[in-house]
Amino acid sequence: MAILGNIIKGVIDITDSFSSELNPVEAQQEVLKKLLDKAKDTEFGLHYNFENILEADNVAKAFSExxxxxxxxxxxxxWWHRLQDGAENLTWPGHPKYFALSSGTTGTSSKRIPVTDEMIEAIKQAGINQVLALTHFNFEADFFEKEIMMLGSSTNLQKNNEHLEGEISGITASNIPFWFRSYYKPGEEIAKIDDWDERVQHIAENARNWDIGALSGIPSWIELMLQKVIAHHDLNHIHEIWPNLQVFTSGGVAFSPYEKSFNALLGHPITIIDTYLASEGFMAFQARPETDAMQLVTDNGIYFEFVPFKPEYIREDGSLVTDAPSVSLKDVQLNQDYVLLISTVSGAWRYEIGDTVAFTDVERAEIKITGRTKFFLNTVGSQLSVNKMDDAMQKLEEKFSTKIPEYTICAKRCEDGEFYHCWYIGNEDNLDSEDIAQALDGFLKEANHNYEVARSKALKGVRVQLIPPAVFHEWSAASKKKGGQVKMERVMNEEKFQVWEDFVNSQK
Known part of the structure; x- marks a missing residue:
């Protein structure tokens, strides 16, 4: 009998019953006031008159103005560059203990995003809230006694002046609560290994020693880890070694492009729970099984704003124009794409995280990530978003009975002087690229009127190159981003695309 599991499940059930009455709009109003009050005496707070904003009749409106x-x-x-030299009280009181390194998807050098003690606590609390929400998924008590494989970047953080640096997954894993350490795998010793391939090799060698009930990480790297374990032990699927695996907590990118290839590694279906943890904070998680949308964390150190995602509000580099209008949570609408803005306990203010979201349930504050502002392809008026591209990949998988875990695209002026959408699609089957291009073009025309119009004018065609999915992984490895918080560039500009094509040719 799972005595410990029954105790944990009972505590979760009771705690969740007390925490389910949250009003997201009211919670957000309180979060904004607390953020402003805490930071009012910082240089940023003094510069932007936080004290006066707090006295306004409508604090949210005064803040946005x-x-x-x-x-x-x-x-x-x-502001933030001065933190590297030890400056204090800039955009948040004190000096951050950590900086999250994030090169994102397009930058060549790492961003250094401050991570304060308050943010560490906020991420921990959001994680606890996610665990509490598991009561809605009706897992048996023995599930809560199984171990959890958290596959992220190395926890071997690097010292830089008076702070530590590493990717957010490594920072959070190095700060896991003491009571969780017995559940956490691969454990502290393996998690500190810097080389991702070496770390995964150690995981494969130790896999039989663990009773894994849940996985957590970015889908592409979790897939590679599972493949390594399966190959190392000569298995048919992962459930032959981890029979109690029931849950995958997916984060970082949309899971849908990986669904088919991921499921091929399993002996039976498992529960997929989406999360939204970025270098800037823990934004949202899936709180109930009736939907795959995620509930915003509205009461825990992050204030959200939303700018309608329209071409006239977005610069070519993906940033917002100065006068783009924003709304708070109380004024959002269903099924409208918004650029997400956050203000946080790490001293980010009205910060463009780069993602677009749409609300599926306003009352519950539930969202889906619909794309990236930099992955919005509108070079020739096609207005093609990542969610439309992901949908098209799924349709290709269905039509050709295949798996497409990775892809990238560029609107490229080719040798004849005309614009084409040039796609590189990761696939291991012997498919015909012309057939794929024709089907892809058709799916996008049906799904997007602007794309159909562009195809009748400036956009002359679709070109497809089919390459092994491993090439995408090696591209990330060459950029020293293997196994971390990696989001493959779904859309590239022509300059970056030329570097990509040179890399692909070098792999042949």
């Missing part, structure tokens, strides 16, 4: 939008480049240039 007084403080401009910031992307990473802007806030780092004007």
């Amino acid at each position: 007084e403080v401009p939008y910031f992307d990473y480049n802007k806030i780092n240039k004007e």
Whole structure:
């Protein structure tokens, strides 16, 4: 009998019953006031008159009128860069103990995003809230006694002046609560290994020693880890070695492009729970099984704003124009794509995280990530978003009975002087690229009127190159991003695309 599991499940059930009455709009209003009050005496708070904002009849409106939008480049240039030299009380009281390194999807050098003690606690609390929400999924008590494989970047953080640096998954894993350590795998010793391939080799060698009930990580790297374990032990599927595996907590990117290839590694279906943890904070998690949407964490150190995702509001580099309108949670609408803005306990203010979201349930504050502002392809008027591209990949998988875990695209002016959408698609089957291109073009025309119009005018065609999925992984490895918080560039500009094509040719 799972005595410990029954105790844990009972505590979860009771605690969740007391925490389910949260009003997201009211919670957000309180979070904003607490953020402003805490930071009012910082240089940023004094510069933007936080004390006066707090006295306004409508604090949210006064805040949006007084403080401009910031992307990473802007806030780092004007404020955060001084933190590297030990400055204090800039955009948040004190000096951050950690910096999350994030090169994202397009940058060549790492961003350094401050992670304060308050943010560490906020991430821990969001994680606890996610665990409490598991009561809605009706797992048996013995599930809560199984171990959890958290596959992220190395926990061997690097010292830089008076702070430590590493990817957010490594920072959070190095700060796991003491009571969780007996559940956490691969354990502290293996998690500190810097080389991702070596770390996964150790996981494969130790796999039989663990009773894994849940996985957590970015789908592409979890897949590679599972493949390594399966190959090392000569298995048919992962459930032959981890029979009690029931849950995959997916984060970082949309799971849908990986669904078919991921499921091929399993002996039977498992529960997929989406999460939204970025270098800037723990934004949302799936709180109930009736939907695959995620509930915003509205009461825990992050204040959200939303800008309608329209071409006229987005610059070519993906940042917002100065006068783009924003709304708070109380004014959002269903099924409208928004650019997400956050203000946080790490001193990010009206910060453009780079993601677009849409609400599936306003009352519950539930969202889906619909894309990236930099992955919005509108070079020739096609207005093609990542969610439309992901949908098209799924349709290709269905039509051709295949798996497509990775892809990237560029609107490229080719040798005849005309624009084409040039796709590289990761696939291991012997498919015909012309057939794929024709089907892909058709799916996108049906799904997107703007794309169909562009195809009749400036966009002359679709070109497809089919390459092994491993090439995408090696591209990340060459950029020193293997196994970390990696989001493959779904859309590239022509300059970056040329580097990509040169890399692909070098792999042949």
